[in-house]
Amino acid sequence: MLRHNVNLVHFVLVASAINFIFFHYPFFKYAFTALDYKTLGGTTIIVSLVIAMLLANAFVLYLIFFFSRLVGKIVLTFFFLVNAIAIYFVNTYHVLIDPTMIGNILNTSYDEASSFFSFQLMLYVILLGLIPVVFIIKVKITKETFKRFLPRFSLTFLFLVLLVFGNGGNWRWIDKNSPQLGSLAMPWSYVVNTSRFYLDKFKENKKVLLLPDAKIKDPVKSLAVLVIGESARRENFSLYGYEKFTNPLLSKVEHLHSFKATSCATYTTAGVKCILEHTNSRKLYEILPNYLYRNEVDVIWRTTNWGEPPVHIKNFHKKEDLNKGCEGQACNYDEILLKGLKEQILASKKDKIFVVLHTSTSHGPSYNTRYPPEFEKFAPVCTSVELGECSQESLVNAYDNTIVYTDYILSRLIEGLKELKEYNSTMLFVSDHGESLGEYNLYMHGIPAAFAPKEQLEIPFLVWLSDGSKKLKPNEILSQHHIFHSILNFLAIESPIYDENMNIFK
Template sequence: MFKKNLKLLDFALLMSFLNFLFFHLPFFTFVFNKADHKSLSGVTIIISLIILMLVLNSLLFYLILFLSRFAGKSLLVLFFIINSIAVYFINTYSVIIDESMIGNIFNTNYQESSSFFSFKLILYIVLLGIIPAIYIIKAKITTPTLKKFSVTSSLTLLLITILIFANASNWLWIDKNSKTLGGLAMPWSYSVNIALFYVHKSQKNEKEILLPKATIKDNKKSVVVLVIGESARSQNFSLNGYGKNTNPLLSKTPNVFSFKATSCATYTTAGVKCILEPTSSDDLYEILPNYLYRNDVEVIWRTTNWGEPPVHIKNYQTRENLAADCKGEGCNYDEILLSGLKEQILASKKNKILIVLHTSTSHGPTYSKKYPPRFETFKPVCNSVELGNCSQTELINAYDNTIIYTDYILHNVIEDLKQLKEFNSAMLFVSDHGESLGEKNLYMHGIPLSIAPKEQYEIPFIVWVSDNSKQLKPKPDQILSQNNVFHSVLNFLGIQSPVYNEGMNIFK
């Protein structure tokens, strides 16, 4: 098998065919479902994309291997291994490997990535990645002359050009679906989007653009606890009309108001940034905690999550920081964020306090491990990381239990704030984005916002205020946004600022 010398063109064609066979079922499933395969136009699109995929990849592999055998083989090995991982996640979670998904991957920590580990993933890597990689390394290839290489490349480019212009009538269809097509084409989905991610990142300002100076208007003791939810979607909150009672405590709590809202994005990094900035922007403006801290407000950030913009404050506390003084079962879950919180507020020497609790309660795929066993109200639950292996009932039960646990955490925040009699207190709960739970065969989040289903961007916005502090402006059916948070916190704490927008403030 390895003794026979292969011509470079034959080897490039073989690699393109294997790449097509192993990694492009999702690509062509999408094409087949979207194109009208019963019409001549649809058939033309499907056949043309198959030929283009095979020919274009062959040409690129041919070029790379001709320029450098070692570099070419190394890249092919890398492509097959990464392709095997990528197509596992595409098949298992219906993700699209676009630029925002690349950002998600680079912001993933070990704890999150390890939750995706499964035997099926290992099979994908071994069968579709490692075994082909061994063959690639051992294959013996003969290199053509420069003249033959030039002729072959020129004819291939001519064929590609003819195919492209022959599909001129289908360009509109291809442009309309380009984001998904580009996110499913291996290995160029992640190759191109990694390059785009770093290009766009280099074009963005790395240093925060500082906001104009703010002024504290009064000395009244005020505290806001902003709870940033993780993957919480509004339709599973009984406060928003969900059929199952997922808010047994908040539904009985006076001064709790629940609104529907939309997120700026479907992934954590952009969602959290949007919650903390005055208006949605691609630029990195000074975020709320940094802004208030710089203007003499006490700011405390507690997190069991990741992916937030740079936070420049004194009291930034992670799970590890909080674990030392936490006791009990809840310390293994998001309750750790409440450990000693009331005492920390009372110890402050400042009159204006912002607390940010960045939770991870509803992050998949291991929903059933995000809450203590006593909160497993709905059964049976999904315990697999391969969500498609569970029934939708099991999956939604596990997810709904995370909402019940969120309800418990928010209730405890409110109970702590009620005891601070000297303070005007408020709690705001806003999620970074929503979550798909098998609807349209989609799971979790991260689909580009332009094509994302509503489950991934419709989020809860829950507010509690202490007696005699503030009333709310929005009507119950008004849809809010994540940007309402910045201006509402400024208003509640009595902070005057040139960037304050009364129209985005929810308090009277």
């Protein structure tokens, strides 16, 4: 076949069919579970989806290849390689390639991305990506004349239009399930949703909206530390009744209070934005650290993670900054966030200090690499990035060990704050989102919040207070947006946008 010229129509039909066979099992698996395919209406939808999938992809390829066979080969090569990677993650972690997931991908650091590397991923890329690409590159395609192109293009377009209108009675079902279907159709899931992501970003980030000026009401030395957890789900904290003792140290800490909370999103960038903004909005308002820094509060940000909105302060320290001069095992884990923190606080010349520690402790899939060996309290543990291949027990054990390590970090932080007796201090711990550990055959996070399982939304909200500082209201259920207004209250910051209803302190 490769030695002879191939008709363009035959080529795009074969390419569309291979794309259909290789990459659309999850698409039709969802369709079969979401409708009654044994009825006439269900059968009509399935048949229409098959025809539309095959014909629409061939139609687009036909158009591209007609104008340029070189561009067509480049585009098709890109599609097969990216499709192979995308379908691996869909099959392995049961993700949806929607604008939310596109945001996760585009904001993923190298360290996090490399943790997903596996032999199975390479097999997907080789078998479903590279091998078809070799044929795409080598095949010789005959040039199509405009005389043949126009009627074929027009008739195919007309047929697709008639197919759409012929399914008028099924539009309600298609519209209801379009988020899931659109997130599983290759390559359109990532092509369309990447465009949607950047369009939304453009609308959101036209200009950061500054908040009205604030002022400090008193000279009392106050210190507020916000710890942003990563993928910490409430269900696995023994402070909330979990049967495994994952909080052996925090359970003994006086003046520590635990509240139920729900995240507003299931991915880091949106979750952190919710924690730092004063109200739930798609607009990019000035976030808490920038606002406090602009209004004469000393702000320190330390992170081993990523995904925060733009932070405009002097003392912003990434992992590589904290690693300078660091020796010992702790430098490889989130304990590094505490290195030199006390000294940095004592060096401040201001009465009001706000510290943010952005952790990465419970981020998957390699949970077993997120804590030092001595914190492997529960065994056996999952050591594979192919989470579906691990037993449920070993997967949960590895995750629970990250919570044990989080418990240790927070307890060490609190002990350090107790030593700063000249400050009224508080520590608030809240996670960016939760995590799935195989429930409903889902792993990690990133399912759109509208239909995400509770495991990805229910998060811990812990508050510690030093002696003689504040008291807490009788709160029950909190949100990530309580952080902004509670920090303003604790630091005695008077602001026109302060909302007493969103403050947790008396």
